[in-house]
């Protein structure tokens with residue numbers, strides 16, 4: 001149970017925290033997740049890797065997410081123990097030895113993925129194939145994706161038919177999966193990937209029931225505009241009519257960022273100001289680690305002084321983290337009130353994806369203060 005505050009001002013006045021504080025806004029998660037689940041024309045699996053905080057996983061569940069894309073046995077265990085009637089999918093083509101067996105025997109996992117004939121043999125040693133659904137993961141990348149999720153995993157489309165037949169030969173139900181990338185900025189990418197999948201499926205001697213189109217739905221950040229989610233859904237809805245699915249066929253998606261991002265903020269303290277440089281108590285080894293990768297370079301930011309919003313004329317600042325390392329600086333300049341100073345706080349919003357789950361304790365800096373904010 002996390003501490004609950006009416007708003008960030010109350011939290012700051014009560015705690016005046018020396019450590020970064022990560023704030024969960026339940027209402028933001030509820031509103032956004034409900035509309036995502038209702039808008040997507042198929043089954044929504046949350047990609048737990050984007051944020052595995054139990055409070056956030058539970059909020060997504062309460063908002064209608066019943067299926068979870070897990071990338072390891074600990075992720076399966078976390079979801080299954082928290083939400084006994086949720087369905088976990090083990091959606092990584094290479095797993096630790098024994099992990100698939102444990103996922104199935106202990107947690108009843110029935111959905112797995114492979115991208116190579118060796119993967120089918122490895123699974124067959126560990127799980128009951130006739131009782132399982134095995135996705136063949138196809139490589140398909142689009143240039144509008146910030147990160148390519150087909151470089152490491154995924155079989156060439158031409159090899160998918162033989163993988164599907166090899167899966168069927170084990171008695172498992174074959175299915176198809178692909179990932180167009182992460183932070184995909186053009187909905188066209190889904191139209192393209194689904195059309196490649198349709199082409200492959202037309203050559204199969206059997207109809208598939210399940211096609212998993214992966215995650216990748218982008219979120220807007222300052223300086224990183226993306227189309228509204230409705231345009232992604234429209235592209236998917238239109239393209240999926242070409243998929244030769246069986247009568248009870250269904251498409252699945254695995255959004256991580258799009259569900260995790262909206263409802264978390266990070267509140268950090270300004271430790272020192274040197275002209276247009278601010279030194280803060282969190283950095284790229286902490287909550288901002290994703291900014292080290294290609295993609296967006298900052299989050300929406302608002303300043304507080306004495307627990308109240310700080311307004312006034314803005315100027316741009318470079319923000320430096322608390323470690324000794326030179327690269328511990330946020331890549332994008334951030335607009336903040338020109339008279340901001342040490343002792344003020346900055347709240348970064350829409351920071352729920354690829355933030356909490358990858359922070360490190362490099363240089364001994366690590367905050368685990370996670371609170372709930374009731375305001376919208």
Ligand SMILES: Cc1ncc(COP(=O)(O)O)c(C=O)c1O
Nearest residue numbers: 047182183215216254255256257
């Ligand atoms: C297999 C798989 N599914 C889903 C996702 C989630 O991607 P995103 O957060 O871009 O939606 C990823 C991200 O790495 C992934 O590797």
